[in-house]
Amino acid sequence: MMKSFITYSEDCHFPIQNLPYGIFSSTDNPNPRGGVAIGELVLDLSLLESEGLLPSNYFSQSNLNLFMSAGKEIWPSVRRQIQELLDENNSSLKDNSELRERAFYCQSEVSMHLPAQIGDYTDFYSSRQHATNVGTMFRDPNNALLPNWLHLPVGYHGRASSVVISGTPVYRPNGQTLPMGEENPVFGPCRLMDFELEMGCFIGPGNELGEPISTENAGDHLFGLVLVNDWSARDIQKWEYVPLGPFGAKNLATSISPWVIPFEALEAFRIDDPIQENPTPLPYLQCEKNWTFDMNLEVKIKSPTMTEPETISESNYKYMYWNLAQQLAHHTITGCNMNPGDMFASGTISGEEAGSYGSMLELAWKGTKPIQLSNGEVRKFIQDGDNIIMTGYAQGDGYRVGFGNVSGKILPAKKQ
């Protein structure tokens, strides 16, 4: 097994097998630039470029868009060079103490920035259990899935401007809601604030307008994954979403984890896609290669009175019905063009057990089964001051490939 001269524990999310890319800045150099996470450190890739150890110019940029656009011709060789520089048997960085001093930073001491300039953000709805739970609660348990759901990956065009990096506080939104039994809406702070546990995928090279991407070629266009918390104002959503879908309930903020794990680091965790035979998807959505990954996901809450976060959900990325290649093929079948740095979110990822649901709406079943926390507090939805922390990793043999986490605290609504 490959080992780095940088040491870390077996449960560390950032071993040499991972090497996720991110954009960071430091007190000694406030310019946002590219790095990889290794152990508890960040390796400054822009410095390696300027020292001639990495023959590229991707990481002196303030986002990863240029690197994302470079595609599969470039990504593996860059990754291999970084892996070699960090290998315990390679002396070029290991034995250069002066360069090591300048090239590594503690993750706890740097600021992380959005990894890409996100031009467009799309949110799917591709977990069958989540769609079934929502359909059961709001429509009809016997016809929980709408007629289109098993035929296409349902999605909507989200708002890229409010995608924020982990740690950014989020204000409870104000908006219109319709009180039970009333005819007219009222205005005020959202009362049913929720999170959604999702994965996000960054697009690499895009496609020309009018030129769809097939499921077969999807891998040429998919760069890597992050964790996503797609904040949701359930009461605002319920009143506004007919007939065009979510609007303000979803545009308030979407939080993402800072490190993008490239698919090259996830190959070992690729597993069989779910069987889709009733109905069989239309030909343009059929997919030979598996795009399902076995990745443990977890949601924790830390209320203002808690000293430690408490786990409220354990799910897995494998609980997806429509995979990334199918989402990309469906998104572009009309001719819609993708650009490097665009982001897809998976939709809330819920497993079959109640403890694996990916939103508070489902965990507390629309408020009818409040969640009991160990400090005596209960939750139906998120309260002001609650910090929601999501984490995730794939378990290898003696190592983990993880995301770190995405966190966000809900602040009281602004006075109107």
Ligand code: CA
């Ligand atoms: Ca969502």
